[in-house]
Structures are given as C-alpha cells and as structure tokens.
Amino acid sequence: MAHTETMLESKEIFSGRVIRVTVDKVQLEDGTTSTREIVHHHGGACILPVDSDGNVTMVRQFRYAFGEEIWELPAGKLEAGEDPFEAAKRELSEECGLTADNFIDLGVVYATVGYDSEKIYLWAATGLHEVKQHLDAGEFLDVVKMPFDKALGLVMDGTIKDSKTQVALLKYAQLRDKA
DSSP states (O other): OOOOOOEEEEEEEEESSSEEEEEEEOOOOOOOEEEEEEEEEEEEEEEEEOOOOSSHEEEEEEEETTTTEEOOOOOOOTTTTHHHHHHHHHHHHHHEEEEEEEEEEEEESSSSSTOOEEEEEEEEEEEEEEEEOOOOOOOOEEHHHHHHHHHHOOOTTTTTOOOOHHHHHHHHHHHHOOO
C-alpha cells in the first residue's frame, strides 16, 4: 500500500534568503489530521573532485550552526530554478579553483527527510584543471588535497560528519572498486 498525506492548509511563518518555513495542516491516510513544520529549500549541488593521482580536493570551513569547522566537498545552494549540474561546476571553480573534463552523476541526497525539502545533487569530477579560485564575499575556507583512501578513512572514523560528503565519497568508492 502506498502511504500519503494530503495538505489541507499551509501558513508561511518565515521567509528568508535561504529558506522558507511553513506550518501545514495535513490529512493522514486514516482520515485524522496532523501538523507538519516544513523548511523549504531550493536545494544544493556538491562535487567530488578526483585528480589523476587519486587525490580528492576537499574544503574545511567553519559552520555556524554546528559551531565547528567541517570537512566537506565543494558545494553550494541552488538559486530558484538553477540547474544543479551548472551549480556544481560553479562551486568547483569558485571554492577550489578547478574545472573538469569529465563528470559522473552520483545521484541525489535528501538531506533531512523529516521536515526539510532540501535535495542535494551529487557529481564526481575527473580530468581536473586549475583556474583562479573566486570565493563569495564572506566565504572563508581551506582547500585541502588528500589521497582518496584517507578521505574514506575520515568518513569511517567520524571526522567527516557532513552527509553529502559521506555519501559522495562512499558512492564513488563503490564505482571505483567496480571499475
């Protein structure tokens, strides 16, 4: 049996630069009603750069919501209607100063399924070329190149906590091992 909920009414309680929040009244499949608080987000794009020597380029930046520096792959939010693939290529250039010849689609991650509509689109990039890095205003990060297997180890030992980075590294590892 397919499970579903039907929105009966929606009230916007916040609209900002990055997110919009609604409180929705929904009808459940048994006919009762409930309330859902939803964070609406345009989504994001993430890219895993792998060079010809098998090194991964990652970024380390402070994330205010967690109060700590986080290891991540280059990524960024989508503007309304923006093509995720173009956004991923943009972030590779902006954050890491790289372009690529080849791209592998690694799928989509639903960041937080309980209350957030954000979808993060993932790619791997090979055939890398250096270009000038051009960070956004107010963006501060370190670009770090490391062996792919070291990055996987950082996932497995809990150092890399970011879900999009974990998923992209683990999916690419599976593809790499099957090649």
